[in-house]
Amino acid sequence: MDISSWTSTLKTIGLATLSYLGYKLIRQASIYLLPSKLPRYNVSGKNWALVTGATDGIGFGFCQELCSRGFNVILHGRNREKLVQREKELNTAFPAQKTGIVVLDVVGVHDGVDDVAQQVRGIIGTQGQGKLSVLVNNVGGETRPSVTLGTLKYADVNATIDKNARFMAQITRVLLPLLSEGNGQGRSGLVLNVSSISQYGMPYICVYSATKGFVDSFTMALEAECSAEGCGVDVMGLRIGEVKTAGYNVDSTLFVPVARTLAKAGLDRVGCGKVIVWAYFWHWLQGLSFEIMPRWILMHVTIGRMMAIKKREEEKAFKGQ
Ligand SMILES: NC(=O)c1ccc[n+]([C@@H]2O[C@H](COP(=O)([O-])OP(=O)(O)OC[C@H]3O[C@@H](n4cnc5c(N)ncnc54)[C@H](OP(=O)(O)O)[C@@H]3O)[C@@H](O)[C@H]2O)c1
Numbered sequence: 001m002d003i004s005s006w007t008s009t010l011k012t013i014g015l016a017t018l019s020y021l022g023y024k025l026i027r028q029a030s031i032y033l034l035p036s037k038l039p040r041y042n043v044s045g046k047n048w049a050l051v052t053g054a055t056d057g058i059g060f061g062f063c064q065e066l067c068s069r070g071f072n073v074i075l076h077g078r079n080r081e082k083l084v085q086r087e088k089e090l091n092t093a094f095p096a097q098k099t100g101i102v103v104l105d106v107v108g109v110h111d112g113v114d115d116v117a118q119q120v121r122g123i124i125g126t127q128g129q130g131k132l133s134v135l136v137n138n139v140g141g142e143t144r145p146s147v148t149l150g151t152l153k154y155a156d157v158n159a160t161i162d163k164n165a166r167f168m169a170q171i172t173r174v175l176l177p178l179l180s181e182g183n184g185q186g187r188s189g190l191v192l193n194v195s196s197i198s199q200y201g202m203p204y205i206c207v208y209s210a211t212k213g214f215v216d217s218f219t220m221a222l223e224a225e226c227s228a229e230g231c232g233v234d235v236m237g238l239r240i241g242e243v244k245t246a247g248y249n250v251d252s253t254l255f256v257p258v259a260r261t262l263a264k265a266g267l268d269r270v271g272c273g274k275v276i277v278w279a280y281f282w283h284w285l286q287g288l289s290f291e292i293m294p295r296w297i298l299m300h301v302t303i304g305r306m307m308a309i310k311k312r313e314e315e316k317a318f319k320g321q
Contacts, residue, residue, distance in 0.1 A: 037271025046130030053139025057245030061263030067094035106167035142208040146310035164211035189233040237276035241283035
């Protein structure tokens, strides 16, 4: 083969590769244009969603969005007063929707979590008809951000695992039978697990980062199991980047949405055909860098960001003294 035919073959391969990558990118991006299939979990208009960690941030955003889409909502949290306050806010904004609360601290979760099924049946039973059809496993967050593993105490590690992983697995186990009730008459339930960009393995938040890896793996395993068992429950993971919330109080930008915007984006992705999906388009764009760029560059950038967060936390703590 002469040099000109080599060049022409390489050009063809290059063009074919570029076309394939372009096609893949366009296919992924088109997910953000598909209509949400959330309504299929509330055909009767009387069904309920339970949101964990619902008193603030993305959790409360989910409650607002679910109410605005016709769901009745059960708010879970650890602080009864704050839960009642948030419930009142929802009742004022969405008078047609019913609400209830479940109070349970997720740190130190024990077998009392089994009682939540009865509590949920009680709330739905006393308020009328409908069934639990959506569970949003949102509660989570780092307990002590931007510190090294060695700086953490025994209790810190356990608290982060309880908050982000252990409770999610337990509450899903407990509520799965309620979610799958009515199976056979269409799709009966949906589990949405909130994951994070940090599942890629981020320094200075090692334990939190690893729990989000657990969330993704749990999501994929449960989705396959529910589908194999035909239990009528769909399972999805929502991966998210930075969001301005009570727990992560940064300036909001295009790439850092406010909590309700993120919650809306998450619900819009329901039924998109992917088990784990970036909830928000601009986070997906950011996430592409994790697929394309060398890890050492990404970690360099991440460490800079972590140090900035650490400095901000230290300044906040100093001012609070
Ligand atoms: N914000 C981000 O940039 C970001 C990025 C990636 C992933 N995420 C994920 O998104 C989810 C929500 O994060 P967020 O930023 O919205 O959090 P947030 O603003 O800190 O709100 C957390 C919610 O969880 C509740 N909660 C905290 N500890 C609890 C406990 N021990 N028992 C029961 N409830 C408890 C809080 O209740 P109180 O009101 O009583 O504190 C609050 O309702 C988490 O899974 C987080 O990992 C967030």
